[in-house]
Amino acid sequence: xxxxxxxxxxxxxxxxxxxxxxxxxxxxxxxxxxxxxxxxxxxxxxxxxxxxxxxxxxxxxxxxxxxxxxxxxxxxxxxxxxxxxxxxxxxxxxxxxxxxxxxxxxxxxxxxxxxxxxxxxxxxxxxxxxxxxxxxxxxxxxxxxxxxxxxxxxxxxxxxxxxxxxxxxxxxxxxxxxxxxxxxxxxxxxxxxxxxxxxxxxxxxxxxxxxxxxxxxxxxxxxxxxxxxxxxxxxxxxxxxxxxxxxxxxxxxxxxxxxxxxxxxxxxxxxxxxxxxxxxxxxxxxxxxxxxxxxxxxxxxxxxxxxxxxxxxxxxxxxxxxxxxxxxxxxxxxxxxxxxxxxxxxxxxxxxxxxxxxxxxxxxxxxxxxxxxxxxxxxxxxxxxxxxxxxxxxxxxxxxxxxxxxxxxxxxxxxxxxxxxxxxxxxxxxxxxxxxxxxxxxxxxxxxxx
Numbered sequence: 001x002x003x004x005x006x007x008x009x010x011x012x013x014x015x016x017x018x019x020x021x022x023x024x025x026x027x028x029x030x031x032x033x034x035x036x037x038x039x040x041x042x043x044x045x046x047x048x049x050x051x052x053x054x055x056x057x058x059x060x061x062x063x064x065x066x067x068x069x070x071x072x073x074x075x076x077x078x079x080x081x082x083x084x085x086x087x088x089x090x091x092x093x094x095x096x097x098x099x100x101x102x103x104x105x106x107x108x109x110x111x112x113x114x115x116x117x118x119x120x121x122x123x124x125x126x127x128x129x130x131x132x133x134x135x136x137x138x139x140x141x142x143x144x145x146x147x148x149x150x151x152x153x154x155x156x157x158x159x160x161x162x163x164x165x166x167x168x169x170x171x172x173x174x175x176x177x178x179x180x181x182x183x184x185x186x187x188x189x190x191x192x193x194x195x196x197x198x199x200x201x202x203x204x205x206x207x208x209x210x211x212x213x214x215x216x217x218x219x220x221x222x223x224x225x226x227x228x229x230x231x232x233x234x235x236x237x238x239x240x241x242x243x244x245x246x247x248x249x250x251x252x253x254x255x256x257x258x259x260x261x262x263x264x265x266x267x268x269x270x271x272x273x274x275x276x277x278x279x280x281x282x283x284x285x286x287x288x289x290x291x292x293x294x295x296x297x298x299x300x301x302x303x304x305x306x307x308x309x310x311x312x313x314x315x316x317x318x319x320x321x322x323x324x325x326x327x328x329x330x331x332x333x334x335x336x337x338x339x340x341x342x343x344x345x346x347x348x349x350x351x352x353x354x355x356x357x358x359x360x361x362x363x364x365x366x367x368x369x370x371x372x373x374x375x376x377x378x379x380x381x382x383x384x385x386x387x388x389x390x391x392x393x394x395x396x397x398x399x400x401x402x403x404x405x406x407x408x409x410x411x412x413x414x415x416x417x418x419x420x421x422x423x424x425x426x427x428x429x430x431x432x433x434x435x436x437x438x439x440x441x442x443x444x445x446x447x448x449x450x
Contacts, residue, residue, distance in 0.1 A: 001031050001032065001033055001055075002031060002032055002033070002145035002146075002450055003032075003033045003034075003142050003143060003144045003145050004032065004033070004034055004035070004144060004145065004148055004446065004450075005035050005037055005142070005144045005146070005147040005160065005164075006035070006147075006148045006150075007037045007148070007150055007157050007160065008036050008038050008043070008047065009037070009061075009151060009154060009156065009157065010150075010151055011291065011292055011322065011323035011324050011325070012151075012176055012177055013151060013176060014324050014325075015223050015324075015325055016150060016174070016176045016221075016222050016223050017148075017150060017222070018051055019223070019325070019326075019327070019330065020225060020226075020438075020439035021222065021225060021437075021438075021440045022222055022442050022443045022446070023051065024439070024443075025439065025440050025444070026443050026446065026447070027053055027056060029447065032055065032447075032450075033055045033056075033057070034053075034055060034056045034057070035056075035057050035058075035059055035142050035144065036056060036057070036058050037058075037059050037061050038058055038060055038061070039060065039061055039156070040060060040322075041060055042315055043060075043315060043322075044058045044059075044060050046313075046315075046324070050326075059138060059142075061135075061138075061156060062134055062135075063156075064132075064134070064155050064156045064159050067130070067132075069129050069130045069131075070130050070132070070155070073122070073125075073126045073129075073130060074155050074188075077185035077186050077188050079109065079113060079114070080113060080114050080115075080118060080119050080122065080185075080186045081114055081185065081186055081208055082110050082111055082114035083385045084383050084384060084385045084388065085179075085182050085183045085383075085384045085386070086110065087107070087383075088380060088381075088383050090103055090106055090107055090110075091374060092374055092375040092380075095373065095374040095375055096373075096375055116210055119186055119210055120210060122186075123188065123189060123190065126188050126189060127162065127165070130162065132159050132162065132163070134159075135159055135160060135163045136163070139163055139164075139167060139169075144164070145169070145170070146169060146170040146171065146446070146449050146450055147160055147161065147164045147169060147171045147172070148171075148172045148174065148446050149161055149172070149173050149174065149191065150173075150174040151180075152187050152189070153180060153184040153185050153187070155188075158188045158189055161173075161189050162189055165189065170192050170193075170449040170450065171191040171192045171193070171449075172191060172192065172193045172194070172445070172446050172449050173187070173190075173191035173193070173194045173195070174194070174195045174196075174442070175194065175195070175196045175197065175201050175205065176197075177349075178197060178198075178200075178201065178349065178352070178386050178390075178430060179349075179384065179385075179386040179387075181201060181204040181205060181208050181209060182204060182208065182384070182385040182386050183384060183385070183386060186208065186209065187209045187211075190209065190210070190211060192449065193215050193217065193445070193449055194209075194215060194216050194217070195216075195217045195218075195219045195442050195445055195446075196216060196217070196218055196219070197218070197220060197221045197430070197431070197432060198218060198220070198221075198429060198430055198431065198432040199218060199429075199432070200389055202216050202218050217442075218432055219432075219438055219441045219442040219445060220431060220432040220433050220434070220437070220441060220442075221430075221431050221432070221434075222438045222442060224353075224356055224431055224434060224438065225437065225438050225439050226330055227334065227353075227356050227357060228434060228435055228436030229436045230330070230331065230334050232335050232338035232339070233335045235339050238335040238336075238339055239339065242286065242307055242309065243307055244284050244286065244307050247282075248283055248284040249282055249284070249341035249413055250284055250286055250336075250339055250340045250341055251271065251280065251284065251285050251286070251340075251341060251342055251344065251409065252286045252288050252336060252340040252342070252343045252344065252354075253267065253268060253271055253285060253286070253287055253288070253344045253345065254287075254288045254289070254290065254343065254344070254345040254348055254350050255268075255287065255289055255290070255293070255345075256290065256293075256345060256346050256347070256348050256378060257292070257293035258293075258294075259346065259347070259378050259381060260346045260378035261296075261376075262369075262371050262376050262377075263346070263364075263367055263368065263369075263371065263377075263378050264299075265299055265302075266368045266369050267364065267368060268285070268287060268303065268306065269303070270368055270402065271285050271344070272285055272303070272305065272306070274406055279406050280406065280409055280410060280413070281413075283341065283413065284307065285306070285307065286307050286308065286336070286340075287300075287306055287307070287309070288308070288309050288311075288333075288336055288350075289309065289310045289311070290311075290348075291311045291312030291314075291323050291324075291325050291329065292312070292314075292323045294314070295310050309336065311325055311329040311332060311333065312324060312325045312326075312329050313326070333353070337353055337354050337356075337357040337359055338357060340354065340359050341359075341360075341412070341413055341416070342359065342360045342409055342412045342413065343359055343360070343361050343362070344362045344363075344364065344405070344409070345361075345364070346363060346364050346379065346381065347363065347378070347381040347382060347384065347387050351363060351390065351395075351396050351426075352390065352426060352427070352430045352431070355395050355423040355424075355426045355427050356427050356431060356434060358416075358420075358423070359416070360397070360412035360416055360418065360419065360423075361395065361396045361423070362396075362397050362398075362399055362405065362408055362409065362412070363382075363391075363397070363398045363399070364379070364399060364405065365379050365382060365398050365399060365400045366379065366399070366400050366401055366402070366405075368402065382398070389429075390426060390429075390430065393422055393423075393425045393429055393430075394419065394421070394422030394425060394426075395419065395422035395423040395424070395425055395426025396422075396426065397412075397419060
């Protein structure tokens with residue numbers, strides 16, 4: 001019997017692997033054992049309860065030791081990419097600290113070293129200089145036949161890959177989000193094979209991760225399979241469960257966590273007032289929070305009229321990677337987008353979700369109350385590389401004033417087919433083949449590595 005190590009260190013890994021046909025197809029293979037690697041006992045107990053199988057086991061990984069060489073290469077991985085996203089972050093740090101000369105020097109060094117030849121040298125040095133032994137007992141105990149790593153930007157997953165490479169064990173990486181290659185860091189070490197969502201990310205993997213084209217597989221977005229395979233709930237039952245009126249059109253506003261925290265409250269109040277005052281007619285507002293956000297319930301309690309949904313479970317009180325969306329949360333997301341009339345948000349991957357469900361998408365590019373600090377303003381994120389690519393599709397309507405926002409809400413309510421061609425282009429570019437088989441395709445690609 002063969003064994004595959006699979007990392008489930010982040011909520012997005014569980015979302016893309018455990019809750020899709022990747023897991024279901026792999027666990028159906030009779031001669032295959034899965035060892036799911038998690039980073040806390042709490043997660044082990046949580047996932048073990050739901051994903052219990054005689055050929056699936058769980059291991060809690062130790063903390064990655066931070067030797068001087070490990071710290072050096074971990075810090076260096078952020079310096080070897082030059083694009084709009086990293087320039088934005090540099091401006092944010094400059095705004096926070098006021099260190100203009102340091103920011104200018106950082107920009108200059110970045111432009112000098114962010115090159116393919118430098119990255120290749122750094123990877124060679126990283127592999128040969130960093131010495132780690134803390135994972136040897138794990139590998140010796142399970143003798144894996146392959147490793148599947150869905151977040152190679154994390155140093156613990158890099159350590160797993162390093163151990164696999166030194167043992168000659170086949171490795172498959174997975175870029176499990178549309179912004180990882182342009183917004184996180186370089187891949188410190190390259191896996192034997194790499195699965196990606198779409199051709200945009202495939203090109204980024206070649207250009208920014210220096211991955212050979214023949215080792216990249218475009219599989220689609222596994223967590224979007226549910227939009228094809230799952231049946232939405234009836235509108236009446238969905239609306240009544242939320243406390244919404246089924247006869248009114250649902251205007252969904254999606255707060256974006258700390259990135260839009262200073263703008264969300266006033267925007268919710270603005271939309272509520274517009275509906276109550278008749279500027280938006282026959283509609284009801286739903287606030288749909290993100291699963292990885294810490295929600296300020298005190299702000300919600302100030303608005304007893306607000307209908308809202310806070311999906312998911314959080315393993316940490318801080319915003320970040322420790323969250324999970326269960327089947328009920330996924331069903332409610334499908335229902336929300338199916339029965340929504342329009343989605344409104346700042347920069348968010350939910351824009352693509354809504355487009356995949358054929359719904360109009362409006363992104364807000366203004367502040368109702370001025371936000372002086374660059375790092376606290378949600379509108380700055382339109383400059384990020386991955387989001388610029390999404391906007392170029394024409395599938396997301398960007399509005400720059402309250403009047404324009406109201407005008408486009410009403411236009412979409414009257415004619416949901418506006419900008420439909422752009423939304424289809426956005427879905428094609430970001431999702432690839434959206435026909436419900438992405439999870440199975442990627443699982444077959446993993447099996448091929450064996």
